Amino acid sequence: MKKAIFFISFLILCLLEQTQAQSAIKGVEKPNIVFIYMDDMGYADLSCYGAPENSTPQMDKIADKGVRFTNFYAGSNICSPSRAALLTGCYPPRASMPKVLLDTPKGLSYDLETMAEMLQKRDYATALIGKWHLGYYDEYLPLNHGFDYFYGVPHSHDLKVNGELPFYRNEEIIEKNPDNSTLTTRYTEEATKYIREHKDEPFFLYLAHNMPHTPLAVSDKFKGKSGHGLYADVMMEIDWSIGEVVKELKKQGLAKNTLVVISSDNGPSKKQGTHSGSAGPFREGKGTTFEGGHRVPGIVYMPGTIKGGQVIDDMVSQIDLYPTVAAIAGADLPDYSIDGYNIWNTLTSGEASPRKDFYYFNAKNIEAYRKGDKKVHKAHNYRGIDPDAYNDNKENGKLKVVRKKLEASVFDLSKDLGETNNLIQEEQGIFDEFVQEMKTFQQHVYQTMFKPEVKEGVAGAENTQKKKGKKKKGKKKKAKA
Structure with a gap:
């Protein structure tokens, strides 16, 4: 009798396990x-986010039929760390990527399970079309991190190693030093083709545009079309690209079965002057821990499942997408700590976002912390711009970059989006409380962070290279809606 009860209990547990593994979408x-x-696209670079000159009717339409977030945070204020955070659900130091990779013999840790690897286990086809920037050596490229198709470049188009920028199809270099003005169109055509070819199976398509990172480049069909300069032309082409992708999803009857997320890796690169985007009301931009560096556009679209016309002011981050995708795909979460929250019910049921705070990392260190509407900065130096030293460089429009210092600060973002009114004299208690939370979380991250892969035998490398493909093993946690 006891054996029979045990067997029945075991069957019930199995059925519950199977039910949990199903999608959160009915x-x-x-x-x-x-x-x-997008790369370096600012918060206010879209019409629906207040851009006065950029024409983005496709993204505006998608936002109107989906969700537009106003407090949407990139995982970092700069490229590689932000991309690592997006794909792992972890703050950049925990995700083995605290700094941007330049000509560096490093790559994303193999011990981390990327979103692509997580979805592969659920039999998804996975593709990266565009920019990678998480390690340019062959063993660190996307096919070694869960993507079964790669079409694009290993890093930013302004970064050339030994004078060359390779363009890949999977593991094969099919071109060197591609024409930058063709990239947006090529990626768009490849993305729509991929959708057509995989319409009969679940897929994860990560379309990572190089633009509007400098040097700006636009195809002939959009050159001069905006009437507001090169940056606005580039944004027009990006908008066209996104419209083509959504149009293809509709054409193939996939729109209602596809979650679309549109965002940027960090704020605008203000030092590029007229070749830079806009952070709108926020202070500074890329590379800083002010709002202009981290707060980015966030549009989510899934007609029939996500109610259209929503503007959500709750705080969310790109690192929240990892557990959210896990929940709707019925996938397992890894056994190690991640920093994201499942925001599916915020998107679909009107529930408050589970994210109540956000840590602003600069490399391995937390420089600022937000909880509710209050934000604290520890005293730190940062690279800002000097508008009085404007240099009208036709190639990159650069302003003069200067070193600036911020004193210990407390800001109330509900009244001061520009972070100009320091309240530390009145809010010393808030400052002390937040700094202690920053210290505690910093220690926790140091104890649990992954180390990047490091290639042996290359100048600047450490002798800590792990074996290719090594994965952290252990029990898996279920993603719940």
Whole structure:
């Protein structure tokens, strides 16, 4: 009798396990996932976010039929760390990527499970079309981190190693030093082709545009079309690209079965002057821990599942997408700590965001912390711009970059989006409390962070290279809606 009861209990547990592994979306087992990620696009570079000159009717339409977030945070204020955070659900130091990779013999840790690897286990086709920037050596490229298709470049188009920028199809270099003005169109055509070819199976498409990172480049069909300069032309082409992707999803009957997320890796590169985007009301931009460096556009679209016309002011971050995708795909979360929260019910049911705070990392160190509407900065130096030293460089429009210092500060973002009114005299208690929380979390991250892969035998490398493909093993946690 006891054996029979045990067997029945075991069957019930198995059924519960199977139920938990199913998608959080009723009637949809494995929705498609499409991330469209721009490079250095500012918060106010879209019409629906207040851009006065950029024409972005496609993104505006998608936002109107989906969700537009106003407190949407990139995982970092700069490229590689932000991309690592997006794909792992972890703050950059925990995700083995505290700094941007330049000509560096390092790559994303193999011990981390990327979103692509997580979805592969659920039998998704996975593709990265565009920019990678998480390690340019062959063993660190996307096919070694869960993507079964790669079409694009290993890093930013302004970064050339030994004078060359390779363009890949999977592991094969098919071109060197591609024409930058063709990149947006090429990626768009490849992305729509990929959708057509994989319409009958679940897929994860990560479309990572190089633009509007400098040097700016635009195809002939959009050159001069905006009437507001090169940057606005580039934004027009990006908007066209996103419209083409969504149009293809509709054409193939996939729109209602596909989660589309549109965002940027960090704020605008203000030092580029007229070749830079806009952070709108926020202070500074890329490379800083002010709002202009981290707060970015965030549009989420899934007609029939996510109610259109929503503007959500709750705080969320790109690192929250990892557990959210896990939940709707019925995938397992890794056994190690991640920093994201499942925001599916915020998107679909009107529930408050589970994210109540955010840590602003600069490399391995937390420089600022937000909880509710209050934000604290520890005293730190940062690279700002000097508008009085404007240099009208036709190639990159650069302003003069100067070193600036911020004193210990407390800001109330509900009244001071520009972080100009320091309240530390009145809010010393808040400052002390937040700094202690920063210290505690910093120690926790140091104790649990992954180390990047380091290639042996290369100048600047440490002798800590791990074996290719090594994965952290252990029990998996279930993602719950």
